[in-house]
Amino acid sequence: MNKIEVENLTVRYKDGGRAFTALENVSFAVEEGQFVGVIGSSGCGKSTLLSVLGGLRPPSSGRAAVNGDPISGPGPGWSMVFQHYSLFPWMTVLDNVTYGIRQVKKGLARGEMVRLAESFLEKVGLDGFKRKFPEQLSGGMRQRAAIARSLAMDTEILLMDEPFGAVDAKNRTYLQELLLKLWEGAGPDELVVPLDYPVARGKRKTIIFVTHDIDEAILMSDRIIMLTGSPGKVYKDIHVPFARPRKRAVLIQTPEYTRLRNELFALFFNDFGSDI
Ligand SMILES: Nc1ncnc2c1ncn2[C@@H]1O[C@H](COP(=O)(O)OP(=O)(O)O)[C@@H](O)[C@H]1O
Numbered sequence: 001m002n003k004i005e006v007e008n009l010t011v012r013y014k015d016g017g018r019a020f021t022a023l024e025n026v027s028f029a030v031e032e033g034q035f036v037g038v039i040g041s042s043g044c045g046k047s048t049l050l051s052v053l054g055g056l057r058p059p060s061s062g063r064a065a066v067n068g069d070p071i072s073g074p075g076p077g078w079s080m081v082f083q084h085y086s087l088f089p090w091m092t093v094l095d096n097v098t099y100g101i102r103q104v105k106k107g108l109a110r111g112e113m114v115r116l117a118e119s120f121l122e123k124v125g126l127d128g129f130k131r132k133f134p135e136q137l138s139g140g141m142r143q144r145a146a147i148a149r150s151l152a153m154d155t156e157i158l159l160m161d162e163p164f165g166a167v168d169a170k171n172r173t174y175l176q177e178l179l180l181k182l183w184e185g186a187g188p189d190e191l192v193v194p195l196d197y198p199v200a201r202g203k204r205k206t207i208i209f210v211t212h213d214i215d216e217a218i219l220m221s222d223r224i225i226m227l228t229g230s231p232g233k234v235y236k237d238i239h240v241p242f243a244r245p246r247k248r249a250v251l252i253q254t255p256e257y258t259r260l261r262n263e264l265f266a267l268f269f270n271d272f273g274s275d276i
């Protein structure tokens, strides 16, 4: 079943007196449980696409639907993680996560929300930092908190806009693997941080993951949608055939990985010249 359907989506911004077309006739469908990477150079409309999928911006024309229904505003069915500003600076880490849970599980008792928030902070290794404010944490820790919030909300769809873009290389690798393991529903023995994430295999969340890092896109995605600007259009839709669970260190040594990586770089340069 298609979880997300985008048909001839066009988004125009009013830029002063003039209209600027950020996305034009973008169409694709995403199956339930698919992990979709979206790549493209800066300004090609990736964030615009996510804002439409998150119900933050209506299409100028065309259609974007979740579960067959047109998206009409931010709903309880999805959560978002951004590169910056993901956490409210005036709330502690714990309150940030609890706030997220409250948005989607209004009926839950306060104590239950806190317990749930704490369990997810533990999963991402932030147990000792829950009373801190975002500014007291490193960039990597902040993104771990944002991921914890997003996963604690337990929505069917996760929209992630360059979530690891501001994180150093080592933490980025850690976070990529953590997110994959959580999404894959790995058992506690398979994780760096012991986790008991309750999502069963085969009941995975649908993830739209924006990145401009080709290696990250390959490691994470079932499929990569490459956008071209401007206006933003779908340039290529590429299947990523590697089995899961994936181990970065193993995957990057295979000839199949190198072949796909070279192909993606060639497409990227072909389309964007040297502007990555
Ligand atoms: N609120 C806005 N008003 C006018 N133009 C915008 C607005 N937001 C984004 N744009 C323009 O739309 C294009 C796509 O932006 P964006 O979706 O942020 O791209 P990306 O995330 O791929 O870098 C860019 O040229 C950007 O300058």
Ligand SMILES: [Mg+2]
Pocket: 046, 047, 048, 161
């Ligand atoms: Mg962006």
